[in-house]
Amino acid sequence: MPTPTWSVMPQRRDTKFGLSADNISTWLQGSPHLSHFLNTFSLFLPVGERFFIASMLPYRDRIRDPQLAQAVTAFMHQEALHGREHREWNCLLHATIPGTPEFEKSVGTLLNRVLKRLPPSYSLSATIALEHLTAILADAVLRDERMLAGGDPRFVSLLRWHALEETEHKAVAYDLYREVVGSGLYAYLLRIVSQLIAMFIFWSLALSEYVRILKVSGELGNWKGWCKWIYHFFIQSAFMPKVGLEWLKYFKPGFHPWDHDNRHLLTALEHYTQRAS
Ligand SMILES: [Fe+2]
């Protein structure tokens, strides 16, 4: 069985951020188009983090490497805390934007169906697919300060904490997958097919919900807002194009999340470790 290239042991940091409903629609540069794009991502997170944890549970007793077992437990603790903080974020959104509670619930129902009706290896392959997405989004956010510049410090701090911990645990689910499903042809095909399906479903749901939120907010026809969105996410730092290029690396047969060594970013976690203690 292949062993991880090397590991970073995740830690639990119980941190609170005190978000406020006052600026839920404008917390990033006063722009509903920028703020709601990231608010839409938040809607997926509590149910998504629960799914990640549940997809690992059937394999917990089969882990032979004690380091990996420890990392899996830490991963679960981290995702549970991310879920808690994004639940708080989403409550503020639910109180402001009609239809968002129903959307979040429908994503939860879809993920529960996957867990109940498909083999556990399929759920775990969906988890590693989505963990790759969170890891590359996190890396892009942490590398380019312009992404969150001009944002309410409470939302920015929460997102940076989440991005840092996503980086810290980016290989845990993948290493578990390699230990319990393997790294042969079947494991490779399963992970790439899952990646394609997961991205198709995620982006279809995310973009349609984003547009719906802008519509109910009366911002759909605000072309200045759309120009700002395109400039911010596609032009200014080529954020989305860079994320797209990183995403493609997943299809390399010998891919491992730590092929991209960005451990140096983790020094910023010190701030949150001190805050939590
Ligand atoms: Fe997370």
Ligand SMILES: [Fe+2]
């Ligand atoms: Fe994660």
